[in-house]
Amino acid sequence: xxxxxxxxxxxxxxxxxxxxxxxxxxxxxxxxxxxxxxxxxxxxxxxxxxxxxxxxxxxxxxxxxxxxxxxxxxxxxxxxxxxxxxxxxxxxxxxxxxxxxxxxxxxxxxxxxxxxxxxxx
Amino acid sequence: xxxxxxxxxxxxxxxxxxxxxxxxxxxxxxxxxxxxxxxxxxxxxxxxxxxxxxxxxxxxxxxxxxxxxxxxxxxxxxxxxxxxxxxxxxxxxxxxxxxxxxxxxxxx
Numbered sequence: 311x312x313x314x315x316x317x318x319x320x321x322x323x324x325x326x327x328x329x330x331x332x333x334x335x336x337x338x339x340x341x342x343x344x345x346x347x348x349x350x351x352x353x354x355x356x357x358x359x360x361x362x363x364x365x366x367x368x369x370x371x372x373x374x375x376x377x378x379x380x381x382x383x384x385x386x387x388x389x390x391x392x393x394x395x396x397x398x399x400x401x402x403x404x405x406x407x408x409x410x411x412x413x414x415x416x417x418x419x420x421x422x423x424x425x426x427x428x429x430x431x
Numbered sequence: 432x433x434x435x436x437x438x439x440x441x442x443x444x445x446x447x448x449x450x451x452x453x454x455x456x457x458x459x460x461x462x463x464x465x466x467x468x469x470x471x472x473x474x475x476x477x478x479x480x481x482x483x484x485x486x487x488x489x490x491x492x493x494x495x496x497x498x499x500x501x502x503x504x505x506x507x508x509x510x511x512x513x514x515x516x517x518x519x520x521x522x523x524x525x526x527x528x529x530x531x532x533x534x535x536x537x538x539x
Binding site: 347355357422424 | 482487533
């Protein structure tokens with residue numbers, strides 16, 4: 311069974327930094343694209359960033375470009391999100407998810423339970 | 432970016448009734464690039480459909496997905512108590528991979 315466990319959330323002041331981690335198990339981590347999705351309190355889902363199997367292809371949503379950095383360690387089977395210059399509007403539960411592609415069709419088929427990052431003074 | 436608009440925002444129905452949820456894209460997207468998720472309070476989203484109409488593992492056949500171009504539909508033929516949740520569509524046609532704002536399906 312696929313398991314994704316996020317950690318690293320917490321309370322940080324505006325302008326501060328947090329590093330989120332996602333530990334994967336139950337599948338061959340190095341063979342999958344991985345993604346981060348966030349959800350502000352009481353709001354909908356927002357895709358944040360993704361990374362390909364080897365880490366050479368990365369994409370971000372516009373609102374986090376230049377502030378967030380996604381990375382992965384295939385030996386440690388872990389996904390990371392370094393979040394810098396945090397803003398109040400970055401407050402959200404951050405989910406990591408596995409990107410599943412079959413016959414060219416993409417979806418997020420497995421999700422962690424999320425970690426809450428709160429940006430507040 | 433591709434904007435997805437879901438309607439209605441809230442749908443109030445009773446168990447046993449049929450639910451029809453809509454997802455409309457501002458630009459045409461390939462049917463292979465549309466997914467649906469279900470989210471219950473305090474839980475992570477769960478994949479329901481990929482490629483607009485392919486049911487994910489373990490999803491009951493009372494759920495069906497359809498559509499193409501700019502109009503997509505999620506149908507639940509006979510609502511069970513566990514189906515009351517928030518439903519999101521998502522497009523993978525182009526980055527950023529946007530979600531709709533969600534439809535809350537509540538018990539009437």
